[in-house]
Amino acid sequence: MPTPQQHFVVSHLKEADFKSGGLRDYSAYRDLGAAAATNGLAQVHVIRMIAPFRSELSVRHHHDVQFQMVYCLKGWFETEFEGVGRHRLVEGSSWVQPPGIRHTVVGWSDDCELLEILMPPEHETVNDA
Template identity: 70%
Template sequence: MATNGAATAHVIRMIAPFSEQFSQRHHHNVQFQLVYVLKGWFKSDFEGQGVQTMKEGSCWIQPPNIRHTVVGWSDDCELLEVILPAEHETVIDE
């Protein structure tokens, strides 16, 4: 691995159509997370920020450990995600 596990980058192609089964409040134990919308749109409810809709060309840095719930995406949604470290835990919040 080129980064020796320090980072990972990957394209996520969302499964169409959006389903409520993906709407669990959670957070990621990461040091850094950047998301760029390559195609379509993506909607998430961020703790302290409310519901945000990101469209093609949108980019955001998601603060470490911020609790959020995915609430929707377009059928053609594709995201580019960069995360540090490459191996990390996703925690479902009760």
């Protein structure tokens, strides 16, 4: 399969680039332009938690992706993974989630910011509850 045509992109921090009201009402996303630059091969965004964690957000789910990596830029973020257990990201730590792994978010700090890399950019999130 041929590799999609790719081009250079740069993204500088602008607070106005954080968009809420999308996928999750408790977070804002800053698209770093990777989907457009890679012609749909990958997505990279910064996720900023904009609301406190609530227990009703703990829903077991999985993502229909080929690759997913999360890096903690600020604060902390905790998830329980099926077959792996509970893990907490803190500033400077990361995890790679195998495709389809079932997991449940169990908490985050008020100042939490994450960098997430996904392949492909368009994918389904499936609730397993």
